[in-house]
Amino acid sequence: MALPTAVPLTSSFLDRLARGLGVTRVARVTGLDRAGVEVAAAVRPGGYVLQVCNGKGLDFQAATAGALLETAELWAAENPPLERLVWGSMDGLETRGRAVWGAEELGTRGVVAIPRLWSHEVRCAWCEATELHSGQPVLLPAQGVYCPPTGAPALGPVSVQWTSNGSGAHPERARALLHALLEATERDQLARILPEGWSEEVLRSRMLRPGGLEQGAPRTAALARTLEERGFAVYLFDLTPDARTPRAAGLPVGGAMLVDREEGPVPLAAGYACGLGRDQALLGALLEAAQSRLTDIHGAREDVAAGDREATLALAAACAQLRPRRAVESMPDVSGKVSSPEEAVREVLVRLGKAGFPRAAAVELEAPLPGLHVVRVVVPGLRVSELL
Numbered sequence: 001m002a003l004p005t006a007v008p009l010t011s012s013f014l015d016r017l018a019r020g021l022g023v024t025r026v027a028r029v030t031g032l033d034r035a036g037v038e039v040a041a042a043v044r045p046g047g048y049v050l051q052v053c054n055g056k057g058l059d060f061q062a063a064t065a066g067a068l069l070e071t072a073e074l075w076a077a078e079n080p081p082l083e084r085l086v087w088g089s090m091d092g093l094e095t096r097g098r099a100v101w102g103a104e105e106l107g108t109r110g111v112v113a114i115p116r117l118w119s120h121e122v123r124c125a126w127c128e129a130t131e132l133h134s135g136q137p138v139l140l141p142a143q144g145v146y147c148p149p150t151g152a153p154a155l156g157p158v159s160v161q162w163t164s165n166g167s168g169a170h171p172e173r174a175r176a177l178l179h180a181l182l183e184a185t186e187r188d189q190l191a192r193i194l195p196e197g198w199s200e201e202v203l204r205s206r207m208l209r210p211g212g213l214e215q216g217a218p219r220t221a222a223l224a225r226t227l228e229e230r231g232f233a234v235y236l237f238d239l240t241p242d243a244r245t246p247r248a249a250g251l252p253v254g255g256a257m258l259v260d261r262e263e264g265p266v267p268l269a270a271g272y273a274c275g276l277g278r279d280q281a282l283l284g285a286l287l288e289a290a291q292s293r294l295t296d297i298h299g300a301r302e303d304v305a306a307g308d309r310e311a312t313l314a315l316a317a318a319c320a321q322l323r324p325r326r327a328v329e330s331m332p333d334v335s336g337k338v339s340s341p342e343e344a345v346r347e348v349l350v351r352l353g354k355a356g357f358p359r360a361a362a363v364e365l366e367a368p369l370p371g372l373h374v375v376r377v378v379v380p381g382l383r384v385s386e387l388l
Contacts (some may be wrong), residue, residue: 009065009171013371014054017068021075022046026064029054029298034230035258037290038222039298042067048149049164052300056291072121073167076374080146082153085127086139090120099138100126100363103160103226105380106144117159124156129361129378132349133352138361145363145376157321165384166377173373174341177362180377181348182251186274189253191383198315206255207324208282216328217279217340220254223286225230234260235319238331241270249355251348252331254281258289259316266310270388276344277335278328310347335342357381 018026027041038223040063053074055066062290086093093100101119112118125142143160165187168180195204213221213236224234237255241248256271271288275281296307335352338344349360365374 009061009216011061013171014061014064014068016369017072017372018042021068023068023071023072027062028063029294030060030063031292032297033321034288035227035228035290035293036231037227037287037294038063038273039291039294040064040067041298042071042231043300044071044075047071047074049147051124054291054295056287058287066328069169072169072368072374074110075162075368076169077145077147077162077164077167077376078149079153079366080125080127080142080152081366085142086153087123087124092123093126093139099136100136101140101359101378101380102311103139103141103144106141106160109344113161114152114157114159117157122157127363129363132345132362132377133355133358138196140361140363141325144378145365147164154316163384166379167375168377169367171371171373172341174345174377175372176375178341178344180362180375181345181352181360181379182274182276184273184285184377184379185249185251185348185352187252187385188247188379188382189241189249189274190239190385190387191252192245192247193239194385194387197387198355200318202237202324203318204328206237206239207319207322208326209324212328216331217277217282219232220282220286220294223283223321227258227290227352233261233316233320234286235259236286236328238326238328240331244272244362245357248356249348249351250334251276251351252278252281252333254278254283254285254331255315256282256285257319258286258291258293260293264314266293266296267309268316269296269302270387274311274340275335276333276347278331278333280335281331282328318344352379 013206017159023042023044025043029040038060042053055063057063099212103112105384126139128144130170164172166180166184168176170176233366236256239253239255253274258269269292270286273281273284360379
């Protein structure tokens with residue numbers, strides 16, 4: 001059993017979305033790299049958080065959709081609906097009978113960056129969310145959800161470090177919500193399995209052996225084979241925290257390293273993904289690694305810093321010396337348990353609850369055009385890995 005095909009993201013819809021976002025060009029940057037994975041770059045000159053967003057896919061239509069949907073997530077974060085925000089202090093709102101989650105409970109949405117500017121008595125802007133288990137409304141600090149541009153009305157004392165983690169956009173609300181939840185879960189589970197980045201023990205114990213990949217993750221195997229024919233070494237990893245790891249969610253988390261055998265300008269790129277199935281997670285990670293290469297190559301992302309070449313070459317050499325023993329079948333796979341995006345959302349929420357994350361909320365953000373849903377999720381307790 002598998003999820004049904006998503007609502008088609010047609011060329012007409014994507015064209016309207018690009019205009020609504022202020023995107024002046026969607027560039028096909030695939031040809032800048034011999035890997036051949038389709039990557040699109042959406043250019044938005046008026047963007048505040050980022051002016052260029054990338055998307056990847058097995059075809060250019062999917063890459064374009066990914067770039068524009070990520071742009072929509074940032075556009076929504078930059079445009080808070082001021083007329084819908086609630087002003088007050090946490091203590092004052094609770095006195096009036098409102099359910100409120102404070103800045104220290106934002107989890108996936110950010111952390112308290114300047115403690116002296118946050119307290120239960122500080123007056124700031126709040127936005128309304130829906131608690132996903134109970135369906136009840138809850139107020140969240142708007143600073144943890146929105147990132148308005150310089151010169152926009154302030155949302156209160158700047159005490160929260162904003163992050164885009166836990167965002168999703170799609171014509172189907174359930175798919176937008178599923179994307180947001182899986183992204184937030186991925187970043188948390190990576191923070192638990194790789195708390196200080198890659199280590200020798202993780203490389204040795206988590207690398208997947210190629211044998212069995214055709215049966216266990218056929219789409220990933222096909223892409224890996226193509227990349228190897230183009231001069232790359234592909235290393236795949238099961239980064240799913242095991243049952244002994246505190247707060248393991250039991251959802252497959254894949255990692256991929258794409259090593260350039262020619263040791264060109266980008267000798268190694270990594271990617272990560274969480275999914276319902278092992279093939280989905282590993283394919284997502286491998287596509288992310290290929291996109292990461294092109295992000296470095298085309299150089300238009302203003303938030304990407306140059307990597308340490310010597311360190312990446314050493315990591316590539318360490319991977320080449322390993323003889324992996326882990327089987328792809330060791331990764332969990334729950335894709336057969338769900339038949340709709342709504343069921344998938346419920347499955348993720350149940351697993352997060354069992355892992356020690358009993359609360360989750362979603363904020364419906366403004367969308368640049370009708371027919372698009374943009375959501376942010378907040379799951380108190382989730383961590384945010386710094387791996388990119």
